[in-house]
Amino acid sequence: MDKQIRDILTAHGKLAVDVATLAADDDLFAAGLTSHASVNVMLACEDEFDIEFPDEALKKATFASIASLAGVVSGLLDEAA
Template identity: 70%
Template structure:
């Protein structure tokens, strides 16, 4: 799942660094992720994993790291199964 999330970040995150090379706990906002780009990442994640982010997960902390994204997406995938 982390690799798929990193692929989406690379395609939609418009970050200054390659998200495939950063530590999974690194702050993605410090790496150049913007709030606008995080919306594009969210939409791509929803398409990729066939989930929908609920309002309570639409916060900066959700998109702050690969680990955070994996935790939220993993929970959403399990709930959808």
């Protein structure tokens, strides 16, 4: 899942740094993720993982790091199973 999320961030995150250089817990907003780009990342994650982010997951903390995004996606996949 880490690679898929990194690929999504590379394609849709418009980060100021190379996603490959980021640790899983690095702050994505400090790396250049904007609110607009986070929406594109969310939509790409929904398509990639066939999930839908619930309203309660639509907060800055969800998109704060690769690890937090992976945790939310993993939880949604578990709920769908």
